[in-house]
Amino acid sequence: MDLLSFARGPALQWALVIFLLGVVWRLTGILLLGRAPDYSEPRNAPAWPGAFKLILTRSWPKREFAARTAFGETMSYVFHIGLAIVVLGFAPHILLIQSLTGLSWPGLPTGLVTLSAALTAGALAVLLVRRLMHPVLRLISNFDDYFSWLVVMLPVVTGLMATAHAGPRYETMLAVHILSAELMLAWLPFGKLMHSFLVFVSRGTTGALFTRKGAAL
Amino acid sequence: MNDDQTLEQALLRQGVSRRAFLKYCAALASLMAMPASAAPALAEGLAKARRPAVIWLSFQECTGCTESLTRSFYPTLETLIFNMLSLDYHETLMAAAGFQAEAAREAAMARNHGKYLLVVDGSVSTGLDGSYSTVAGHANVDTLKRAAQGAAAIVAVGTCSSFGGIPKANPNPTAARPVSDIVHDKPIINISGCPPIPEVITGVLAQYLTFGAIPELDEHRRPRIFYGNTIHDRCYRRPFYDQGKFAKTFDDEGARNGWCLYELGCKGPTTYNACATVKWNEATSFPIQSGHGCLGCSEPDFWDKGSFYKPLSTPTWSDRAPLAAGAVGGLALGVAAAAVARHRQKRITEEQ
């Protein structure tokens, strides 16, 4: 079996099994967690609108900190949106999703996708440098942060290289690209990348809690 | 037959004029994508070349490669066989048969020992000591080893002799193997394809003849001049790929508009061959031009790389049971983890 067949075959299957197992495990584990009964009087009757409010407000820099966080947030947005364009807009990717889920939508031109990928890679690189230079950020970063960065960066870079015919022969590069994406899938449930599933859950919970307590959002 | 004649002498003797030869070289240069200004040098080299003896062995194959070769439009097979090479043994094409044919091969091998070009089509069966495929009581694998000893070089014509091809497809009942698995001490040129493009076969032979050397090969030992680019890189439908315009079925609007066939399983992006440039049937068309995706026939194990009709970016498997099992397993783990956590929480609350 050549590398590409391995990547499209057993490797993809295993990566997806691990991904599903991990994601479902963590999600059910967290959602079924028992909550301590709250006997206090709620300050606001239905708490759930607060969940949505916090999800929105936390997606934007707070005015007070804007000057300090704007750069990091902009870069993060560039790479998150860029990544979404690449993952969801590139026709071969859509075909993969379609073959697994049956869902499909029109793709974007290759040029646009390539540009997004380049911007994504650039933003990711900038964010890593920032993480390394910023004393506080560096202090609170651990293996998980760096490894998660790596497994996101790898598919972007290898994908760009495959498109540009850089590095080894295309079929090998394509296989490496697929394998790197599989690494990301397999790692996703077990590290900080799980935030892709949990970010709104945790923000929503916080929002609801704050609303109930009557805290400002 | 005098093997020591130069090609020019042999051609003149057969009534092929020098101008006709020059013209032939112009066509050859054009075919091999050499600069047109190289044609005179090519002519000069070829004129002085000696006609190498060629022994052609057919093993586990469907004769498609020989069929393809006989459809080569330029150089025509006749000119190739009678003028350029001295084809001493080819079971399908020669008149002799039986003992006479075997004798002809032995004689040609002895006479040209160390100098002849060995052409092989078909894979080599190695199962049951090679007894799945025999000619005149000799296993192919033994014939190959014997014939390889005196060969100057070996040309493996077709995906079967180059990479094992369809005989080697899962579960490979005859233990079929490519020539390069059997012979290790001779230069081997693979001309893969199922079948290879006829002009590519003749082009490679002519090139060997002209320069007397093995052409530059890629990592699968294929001549770069014909196998240097993927079908996708030279495909005239490429602009549609780049614009994201795909045919979704073989008869939809996109198919009629000639859009890219990637979604219909085209393997052009990972297939190295000259189809998109040299094309087929006297440069009339090639599969993609006729509306069907590339199967990847010039690549190793193309038969076992998943469906021809599934896009390259999709899994080669279609069984989703393991994924469901993963999800169910995850659910079980999650529930168990939550139960344990709740239990512990309860204990902690009680202890307080």
Next chain:
Amino acid sequence: MSGLADIGVRIVAAQDGLSGNGHALIHELDKRLERLAEQGATDAIDLRGLPLSAADLQMLEDFLGVGEIEARIDALGLTRVYETAYAGIWRVTYYSEDGKVVADVLEVTRQPGIITTPPGDVADACGRLREALGDLPPLPGRSTNNCEAS
């Protein structure tokens, strides 16, 4: 067969079909012609090795025009040679015996190789001529010399 009527055919509006490559080629010819004029350097361009559309070829043909010489060579099928209106640029089209184009070349030269008599042919012809001459009564006072050496 249910007939072709079921298969929708889309008529694409006619376009001029020019890719711009023909235009680029003419510029290239200009450079090479200059080199021929100044240094006597010959060159050749394989028209089939370039992505030229039918319209490009037509444009090229019209642009280059037809000069004073045209030759047809009958060897392993036809070869058509003519000088374009720009002296020094020749079009050489080789056909196979069944009339297919096997090579199509623009030569920048004072004389395409296919027209020039091959040296070997001269020697052979000399020999044959001498042989034919042998059948005729010799001219008084002339000896035969050897033409192979020339």
